[in-house]
Each structure stands twice: as structure tokens, then as C-alpha cells.
Amino acid sequence: QDTEIQRKMERELRLREGACKLLAACSRREQALEAAKSLLVCNSRVLAYMAELQRRKEAQVLRRTARRPSDAGPTDERLPCRGTVCISDLRIPLMWKDTEYFRNKGELHRCAVFCLLQLGAEIHDTPMVLVDRTLTDICFESAVLFSEAGPDFELKVELYSAGLAGGSAQGSTPRKLATRLSTSLGRSSGKRVRAAMDGAPGSPPGNGGTSPLLLPAPSVPGPKFHLLAHAVLSLAEVQDGFRTHDLAIASNEESSFWLPLYGSMCCRLAAQPRCMAAPVTSGFLRLQQPGAEAQSGARLYCVLRGTDLLCYHDPGEAEAGLEPALTIAVNKETRIRAAEREGRGQPHGMAVTNRYGGEEVTHTLLAESRAEAQRWMEAFWQHFYDMSQWKQCCDELMRIEVPPPRRPPAMLPRQGSLYHEMAIDPSDDIEAVTDILTQRAGGRVPGTPPWLSLFEEPPLHATPSGRATSPSPPARRPWGRPRTLSLDA
Structure with missing residues (x-):
């Protein structure tokens, strides 16, 4: 696994080098913005892989230095199952002034924005969107999946923005200011000031210097993305529906990349633990009727999945997805106890008790051997532990949207009509x-x-x-300003 992380990190470093070269060579604004975005994403992934490698090394050291591993109880050694986390339909409302939005007055302020989504060492980015005062919401509708999430996950949502003042990707207000200072302060002093403002190591992060990513930012002319707002989502925010979350603003109105955010965002955050989406265990069990002998019950093929124990007559029915012959509820309120019988040749099994209304119903399931009964009991205990960790995600199976294949970035829309x-x-x-x-x-x-x-x-x-x-020719119109036609209607 460490080798795979190192291979991914080397790949991102090569992509970072290519993005730097592309950013220095491209002349169109759309290309420069995509290159600047790729550079930021590569930096973030490199740092995420470095943090993951460090975490794994620390875990190895702790395991080696542990004096008595048997001191930990069975609950501490048990690990919850992994799951899939999906965030979709991300919307960030904007709060324009009435003179800007309704009266269409003031200087037209445009920014290119995108979202960076990180869960552990896995990082995804959204397509870039051009935002001006004609939009009321920043929308990222495509779904993003994280397939190796634990119940203690923290999903970081970061909104980045780059100002498009003057419609040029190469010119910006800090760069113009640096040019004026360099000519005013003299050759030697001006060079130091310009190097600091253009992105040399040690310069302020807001001007493209040493960013919070802790990687040296290349001093390449072109647009630069800045952190505009961020949020952290966890298991408590998971809900099978849309929900509003707080958004921390990381900029002010004086910044060239600033946008009037409300301070909130709306999205759908869903999670599917593997214990709910896939079978936990399966095998043959014999259903013992109350008061009947042990060998007289029906032999059923049972599958533990989600909140049910599905009982079929044979494995073919389970593979074909047919209706089970019997369904036994297995949820947080279910009680299971071992149903072993002392004596030679007596079967071993378990008793599953559920409460339906005001009445308790118990199903006794017998295994073919003691080892098989222990395997089923261990699967039940692990399943209950997984449900206790994933909490509301195990009440019912949440719907996960499968994102479409990622298309290459399209050109930004035309300016104006x-x-x-x-x-x-x-x-x-x-x-x-x-x-x-x-x-x-x-x-x-x-x-x-x-x-x-x-x-x-x-x-x-x-x-x-x-x-x-033939009809008489129409009267010639007086010469004047050419007529304009619109295809927008």
C-alpha cells in the first residue's frame, strides 16, 4: 500500500511540473485558468499523500512499541466496516447588492471558481464555473464519490476563486502594483519587492507566495486561485435529502477574488456502509419450530445483509434475487443469544429476538457445527458494531448517485450577449x-x-x-446605423 501511495505521489509531481510549464506557455485565459487549477489540485494531492504516508508510519511504530497487545479488549480491536460517501447537488448562494443584480449598475465583477473536496488522502475537484452578478447561486450538480470512508470521516469542502479583472488572465492588480513599486523604489529595492509580490518563497500567501499548502508556489505569470470559503462535513451531517450547512468565509471584500457569499451551502450528503450495501455473511441454517425436535426444522440458505436476515430455500433463489421465504429483522433493537445445547451430537445455533408492537418474537436458527455457529455469532456481533458506528446510515439504505464519466473541461462561456x-x-x-x-x-x-x-x-x-x-421595388431606407439582430430569443 505504501508503494501505491508513493507511485501516486510521483505521478502528481510530474503533473505539477507539466502544469507549471503549461501555465507559463499558454496565452488564452481559459487555458491559463485550467492550468492554474490543475496546479493547485496537484499540490493538494501531493500533501495528502505525504500526510497519509506519515500516518501509516506512525501507526507501524505504535504497533511495534506496544508492550502487551492483548491488553486491548475485543471492542477496541474490532474495526468498523468502510463505506461510500457521496456529495451531490452542491449549491452556494450569492448575496449581490440590489444595484448590481437588479439595476445592473457598477463595475462588472467576474471570477472563476471551483470546489476541492477531500476525504482522507482522496481528493476530487469540480468543473470550473464562471461567476458574475447575473448568477444567484454557484452550482456544482455532479456527484462526487469517496469509496473508502470510515464512520469517523471528515469531508473538507473548499471553494477557490480567481478574479478576472479586466478580462485578462495575465494582468492583475497586484502585478501592476508590483511593477509601479519596482520603478519607483529603484532597481535593487524594486526587484526585491517585485519578487516578493510575484510569488517568491516567503511572500504573503494572498499574493501567490508560500501558500497554506506548504509547497513552494512557482513564480509563473498567470491567474492564481485563492481560498474563498471552506466547510467540514462529518457523519452527523449525513441525511437522505438536501440540507444546509455553514460555510466559513476566508476572504474579505477587498480581495480581487471576493464574491458575496451568504455564509452557507446546500448539498445532499449520503453514505452507504458496506454492511448495508453488500452481504455480510451467508450459509445454511435450520429454522427450529417451537416445541419441535432439532432436526425437524426447515433447512434454509440465509444471507445477512443490511437490516434483514434473508432466508431462501436454496442459493439459486438468492442469486436470482427472488423473494425470500422468510425475512427476519436485524436492527439496533434486535437481541441475539447463543442457543447451544450440552451433550454429544446436539446442534448449536442462535436465538434472534425482535419486538413487533408489544409482543416479542424469537426465531431459533441452528447451525451444522459449533464452528459454523461461532462464525455466525461473530458476523452478528460485527454487524451490530458496524451499525452502532455508522448510526443513522444503517436505519435504511441511502440512495447513492453514480457520477457520469468526467468530460474534458469546456471553454468558458462568451462574455456578454x-x-x-x-x-x-x-x-x-x-x-x-x-x-x-x-x-x-x-x-x-x-x-x-x-x-x-x-x-x-x-x-x-x-x-x-x-x-x-413584378411588384414595385420597396422604398429605399434612409442611410443610418446598421440594424442589429439577436439570436438569443
């Missing part, structure tokens, strides 16, 4: 519209639209003398 980018001369309206539609369709010539007949010339009219006359 297509209405403001088109100036079409009246004499060439239809041809210009057709050309634009052809370009947006990737070069494919669209078919003749039905509304084109409205603009075709009317047919010739016959006169009483037999001659065909």
Missing part, C-alpha cells in the same frame, strides 16, 4: 444569419428554415393584357 456582437446590414440579413448559424454548428450547413419563405420575393402577377409584372 450575442446581440452586442452582431452588426448586420439590412441588405444582407438572411445571409449573415445563416453564416453565423453555420459557424456555431461546427461548419454544418443547416437546412432551409420554414420562416425563410416570409422573406422570399412574391410571385409575378398577370395583367389583363397577358403581361407578367
Whole structure:
């Protein structure tokens, strides 16, 4: 396992080096933002792998230095099962001023944002979203899965933002300020100030220097993402439905990457322990009827899964997913005791007791041997321990969304409306519209639209003398500003 972690860390280091080279070479804003995002994600994963390796080494040292491992009780040695944690439909509301959102006044402030989700050494990132005052919520609808989570998990949600002031990825206010200071303070002093503000080691984190990731940030020109807000979710926040969680703001209004957050986020956080999603154990047990002999009961194939002990006539019914012949509830209120009988040749088993309404119902299940009975008892105790650790996640099986395959990052949307980018001369309206539609369709010539007949010339009219006359030409419009057409409608 340590070798696998080291291999992943080496891969992230190579990706980090490639992201630095790409960030220095790219000239388009979309490419620069994706490269800056990849650089931050690689740094986070490298640090997560380093922390995981350190944790494993410390655990090995503690196991070696333990004097008497037998001192720990059976409960301490028992480990809960792992599970899958899913976070989806993440929405972060924005709180714009009325003059900005409703009256559309003031300077247009744009930012590129994405979320970094970390659970242990596993880190995922969301697609990047361009945010301005036309949006009321930052939405990340795709589901993110963590398949190796324990009941003590801590899911860190971090929102990163990069300001897009002036629409340029390369120019930013701190860089312009550094240039002015370097020319004002002189050559030697100005170089030191500019190096500190451009991202040299030891510079403030807010200006791209030594970040909280504790990795030296490369001094490469381009956009830089900053932590805007963060939250930590645990088992207590798991619920089979949408829920609002507090969001800690990590920036202020003076920052170029700032966005007016409400201080909360809404998402669906679900968890599926393996004891609920997969069979815990299975085997043949004999159901003993009250007052009957031990060997007279029906021999059933039993499967312990979730909150039920499913009893089938044979394994084929279980594999085919048929309805079980008998279902015995196994939940936090169920009591199980050993039903051993002294004497040679007597079977061993267990008694499962549940309360239905005000009445207790006991099912006695007999195993074929003492070892088989011990195996079933151990499976029951482990199952009860898992349910006690995962708590509300074991009340019923929660629904987990499977995320679709990750697509390559798409280009950021256009700035402004297509209405403001088109100036079409009246004499060439239809041809210009057709050309634009052809370009947006990737070069494919669209078919003749039905509304084109409205603009075709009317047919010739016959006169009483037999001659065909054409309608008089329309009056020429006065020269003026070209008309603009909008395709947004």
C-alpha cells in the first residue's frame, strides 16, 4: 500500500511540473485558468499523500512499541466496516447588492471558481464555473464519490476563486502594483519587492507566495486561485435529502477574488456502509419450530445483509434475487443469544429476538457445527458494531448517485450577449444569419428554415393584357446605423 501511495505521489509531481510549464506557455485565459487549477489540485494531492504516508508510519511504530497487545479488549480491536460517501447537488448562494443584480449598475465583477473536496488522502475537484452578478447561486450538480470512508470521516469542502479583472488572465492588480513599486523604489529595492509580490518563497500567501499548502508556489505569470470559503462535513451531517450547512468565509471584500457569499451551502450528503450495501455473511441454517425436535426444522440458505436476515430455500433463489421465504429483522433493537445445547451430537445455533408492537418474537436458527455457529455469532456481533458506528446510515439504505464519466473541461462561456456582437446590414440579413448559424454548428450547413419563405420575393402577377409584372421595388431606407439582430430569443 505504501508503494501505491508513493507511485501516486510521483505521478502528481510530474503533473505539477507539466502544469507549471503549461501555465507559463499558454496565452488564452481559459487555458491559463485550467492550468492554474490543475496546479493547485496537484499540490493538494501531493500533501495528502505525504500526510497519509506519515500516518501509516506512525501507526507501524505504535504497533511495534506496544508492550502487551492483548491488553486491548475485543471492542477496541474490532474495526468498523468502510463505506461510500457521496456529495451531490452542491449549491452556494450569492448575496449581490440590489444595484448590481437588479439595476445592473457598477463595475462588472467576474471570477472563476471551483470546489476541492477531500476525504482522507482522496481528493476530487469540480468543473470550473464562471461567476458574475447575473448568477444567484454557484452550482456544482455532479456527484462526487469517496469509496473508502470510515464512520469517523471528515469531508473538507473548499471553494477557490480567481478574479478576472479586466478580462485578462495575465494582468492583475497586484502585478501592476508590483511593477509601479519596482520603478519607483529603484532597481535593487524594486526587484526585491517585485519578487516578493510575484510569488517568491516567503511572500504573503494572498499574493501567490508560500501558500497554506506548504509547497513552494512557482513564480509563473498567470491567474492564481485563492481560498474563498471552506466547510467540514462529518457523519452527523449525513441525511437522505438536501440540507444546509455553514460555510466559513476566508476572504474579505477587498480581495480581487471576493464574491458575496451568504455564509452557507446546500448539498445532499449520503453514505452507504458496506454492511448495508453488500452481504455480510451467508450459509445454511435450520429454522427450529417451537416445541419441535432439532432436526425437524426447515433447512434454509440465509444471507445477512443490511437490516434483514434473508432466508431462501436454496442459493439459486438468492442469486436470482427472488423473494425470500422468510425475512427476519436485524436492527439496533434486535437481541441475539447463543442457543447451544450440552451433550454429544446436539446442534448449536442462535436465538434472534425482535419486538413487533408489544409482543416479542424469537426465531431459533441452528447451525451444522459449533464452528459454523461461532462464525455466525461473530458476523452478528460485527454487524451490530458496524451499525452502532455508522448510526443513522444503517436505519435504511441511502440512495447513492453514480457520477457520469468526467468530460474534458469546456471553454468558458462568451462574455456578454450575442446581440452586442452582431452588426448586420439590412441588405444582407438572411445571409449573415445563416453564416453565423453555420459557424456555431461546427461548419454544418443547416437546412432551409420554414420562416425563410416570409422573406422570399412574391410571385409575378398577370395583367389583363397577358403581361407578367413584378411588384414595385420597396422604398429605399434612409442611410443610418446598421440594424442589429439577436439570436438569443
